[in-house]
Amino acid sequence: MNRIILASASPRRKELLKQIGIEYEVIPCQKEEKMTKSLPYEIVQELSYQKAEEVCSLLTKQGEEAFTVIGADTVVSFMDMVMGKPKSGEDACEMLNRLQGNVHQVYTGVTICSKERNEPAIFYTFYEKTDVSMYPMSSEEVCAYVESGEPMDKAGAYGIQGRCAAYIQGICGDYNNVVGLPVGRLYQEMKTRNLL
Numbered sequence: 317m318n319r320i321i322l323a324s325a326s327p328r329r330k331e332l333l334k335q336i337g338i339e340y341e342v343i344p345c346q347k348e349e350k351m352t353k354s355l356p357y358e359i360v361q362e363l364s365y366q367k368a369e370e371v372c373s374l375l376t377k378q379g380e381e382a383f384t385v386i387g388a389d390t391v392v393s394f395m396d397m398v399m400g401k402p403k404s405g406e407d408a409c410e411m412l413n414r415l416q417g418n419v420h421q422v423y424t425g426v427t428i429c430s431k432e433r434n435e436p437a438i439f440y441t442f443y444e445k446t447d448v449s450m451y452p453m454s455s456e457e458v459c460a461y462v463e464s465g466e467p468m469d470k471a472g473a474y475g476i477q478g479r480c481a482a483y484i485q486g487i488c489g490d491y492n493n494v495v496g497l498p499v500g501r502l503y504q505e506m507k508t509r510n511l512l
């Protein structure tokens with residue numbers, strides 16, 4: 317089996333990959349991704365590709381001949397808005413004021429880059445969508461949650477796995493997809509392609 321590299325600095329993605337028993341190393345991306353698409357399922361696939369591609373190029377420059385790289389990206393989509401990580405506390409409050417009491421979608425795009433000795437790298441990209449329904453939050457509750465600091469490194473300014481669980485009414489789809497990596501689908505995609 318080739319080396320498996322997770323192209324991510326996200327502690328949640330590391331934890332999820334570990335949970336399914338995959339042995340891997342981490343090489344986080346350094347570059348700022350460039351978004352050229354506008355639909356959420358296109359954005360997450362494009363950005364996950366860029367993350368996997370950056371680490372694939374780095375390894376190739378280092379003379380590595382065979383490896384598998386996994387890149388992922390998550391956004392929240394509500395009505396016609398696409399939300400990444402909040403830029404400020406104010407931004408986080410705005411996002412949560414929109415999401416509370418409503419149903420939104422979480423999209424995670426994943427790119428698997430597979431490189432074999434003397435072969436060009438092959439890229440596989442897919443996405444998963446999960447619907448998340450939230451209970452209403454008062455503006456005081458939104459402020460208190462933002463002040464906890466939890467929203468700042470998370471798409472849509474909340475963590476379903478953290479304190480925000482108090483406001484989650486239900487989901488339709490893969491829970492792990494909301495946390496940042498749809499490991500069930502990822503495992504199956506890797507198994508189908510003999511990458512495990």
Ligand SMILES: Cc1cn([C@H]2C[C@H](O)[C@@H](COP(=O)(O)OP(=O)(O)OP(=O)(O)O)O2)c(=O)[nH]c1=O
Pocket residue numbers: 323324325326328329344345367388389390391392401422469470471472474475476477494495496
């Ligand atoms: C909606 C939601 C998102 N998130 C996280 C998952 C992602 O880590 C983050 C979205 O940011 P991303 O830009 O997808 O990823 P990242 O910057 O954390 O990590 P990297 O680019 O190095 O891989 O939001 C949660 O942890 N819980 C949630 O409920």
